Amino acid sequence: MSALRRAAPQLGVLAALLLANWIAFPGFFNLSIVDGRLTGSVIDVLNRGAPVALLALGMAPVIATRGIDLSVGAVMAIAGAVAATSVEAGHPWFVAVALALGAGLAAGLWNGALVALLSIQPIVATLVLMVAGRGIAQLITEGRIVTFVDPHLAAIGGGSFLGLPVPVLIALAVAALLTLLARGTALGLFVEALGVNPRASRLAGVETRGLLIGVYALCGVTAALAGVIAAADIRGADANNAGLWLELDAILAVVLGGASLFGGRLSFVLTLVGALTLQALKTGILLAGFRPELNLIAMAVVVSVVLVVQSPAARGWWQRLSARRAAA
């Protein structure tokens, strides 16, 4: 119950955005079944939001340790390039996916090693791969846009299962898996403790180094998964544009989910809510029919308002207000 109350601002914002979308576009919640799959604006929001949701799910533990990973967009490009070129080279789709995820894992381990072993500030450490990653992806694709026709790989981005788009199912499955991993074991507690007070955590016997490397490795893998989906969606790997600027969307999604960049708060469910909020916002702005050049500004305005509403200062203000009302 208290968990629900704590999540109230995030859920409220999402509900308000969905409501605004509904008002702007009365057909927003209409669902229909076309060719055995659900279609409609809401499904579209979910489907388009899935890659950023995956990035955010990996980013959430990193941010909970007071870190950040700027390289996830570039890792998406690497993973897409690996998947596309290896399936083009004749490997079966599952090998291609495994190789792509392996590349993401390697990227994450690299980031984690820089942060945990060399104590480089996360923003700088991951900046390295953010810049270099696209170059690596270009090397893999040899500067071309590698297209492929493998129907299984393409289904990861465009297919559906039980009427739902595959990317949505993947994001949900990953969220469920990670929640189980964090709360079914003590990892969630350790990650939060590490984020709040790394010195005290180490003195209490928490393996802080391994944990840090682990969260960055996980972030690399989820980014790779998002990269495979993005590549599968367009049936090709575009090293220059795949995942471009999405690291910022992922960070924003985690923050919209109520996390603090000062670390210590980890919730995969709220991270999903944040990713949905972001996508609902983007879709809503498109539906509202602003002039395209206003889209980014409208988004910035709404994000600012959302962050103000969720800020601790605003929360204190609400509490005082309701206390005064209760007293009156």
Place this chain on the structure above:
Amino acid sequence: MLQARGISRAYPGVRALDGVDFDLRAGEVHALMGENGAGKSTLIKVLTGAVLPDGGTMTLDDAAYAPHDTAAAQRAGVWAVHQEIGVLPNLSVAENLFLGYQPTRFGLIRTRAMNERARALLAELDLDVDVTRLLGTLPVAVQQMIAIARATRADARVLVLDEPTASLDAAEVEKLFALIRRLTAKGVAIVLITHFLDQAYAVADRFTVLRNGKLVGTRAAAELPQRELVTMMLGKELVEAVQHERRAPVADRPLVARFRGLGRKGSVEGFDLDLHAGEAVGAAGLLGSGRTESAMLMFGADTPDRGTAEVDGETVRIRSPREAIRHGFGFAPEERKTDGIVGALSIRENIILALQARTGWARKLPRAKQDAIANHYIDLLGIRTPDAEKPIEQLSGGNQQKALLARWLATAPRLLILDEPTRGIDVGAHAEIVKLIEKLRDDGMALYVISSEIEELATYADRVTVMRDRRQAGMLEGDRVSVTGIVDAIAGGAA
């Protein structure tokens, strides 16, 4: 030259300074002594304009002196040189010396003229430094002296040196003192804050001792034996407190851990320690004497570069707290806020953290068990909280300390290291923690307790190791574990 009368300054909840008088004569080195929280830093902040006093007056050369900020104090000739701050490592020596006062022509800095003046200034102080080098590339000692030189460049007449020797080696300290003597010969008055008694005696003419924000006294160095100085600082009556009922030394208690020559360069010189089950070993010494450092090395929080550790007769290498915990060690650090509590997490999570870390991430303690452990210790130690789910940062200091003890007790340690377990907590909690320490000892735990409360150590410690100037000065046993004995040993008497 500088006179302060009845200076008071309160912070929320603390009277940092309470009617303190302070006199400074031209050409003297005046050492300001006192333990942590005595009010030394507040006093120098008032002198140098960094904080405004709530009450009291100051005069400088018989004129009223009430600086409202540090710039005003500096204009009046009162400068503070803080340890490792106030210099800009990315600028050259000359630029540091003349920052803001560079000689210019048409608005451009005349670098050559500046360098020449810098050279002249340093020559006058007998310092041989290349003024064009970046300050950050020079040793800390030189940086410190440049900071002092900068103050003299601005005709400083009162210089406040706050722990100037903390990161210097013996030769560098000698150089710094030579500089200090040259300055005093020119009539500059120096206020020195240091934790090193020997150094204070080497250079100071007079001592002023503060304790708990109050003036204890001002005495000429030549007339103040070191032991009396320590007594003034610690405020312990030298009359032996009621002779404590000493437990008969129990023979052949099993040895839990043995350390030989454990040390680390720059931290603490090698020390020897045997810790037995059912025995409390105290660690006494002034602030900065190496007590905390010894605990950090034992617990693997800091890696020793010399010496050996033995647990149960087997030589072990303890490279991390995790490994120490695996050997059955526990460590409640002095800095509760930065090293102890995980503030935003609940009391329950804080209490089970070490046990969970030892159990492993894959085997999460069931929630029911976590609740049982947390509630057990909340009851046992009398932690005052409505429930175990409250964030630990919302507890009072004493209750936080109890929760941290609970964190370690939950792991059932064989050796518990406590660093200042009773600092900063209220009287009631203090007594409870002392009682708990005695109970743990009698139940067969090995304890290593660092404390500045000498009476407290004399009460429960079977033996006391005394640290001085970052090395082990001696080990007191039997009848010598008394307030007098400990004070003597800290002050440098035969130990």
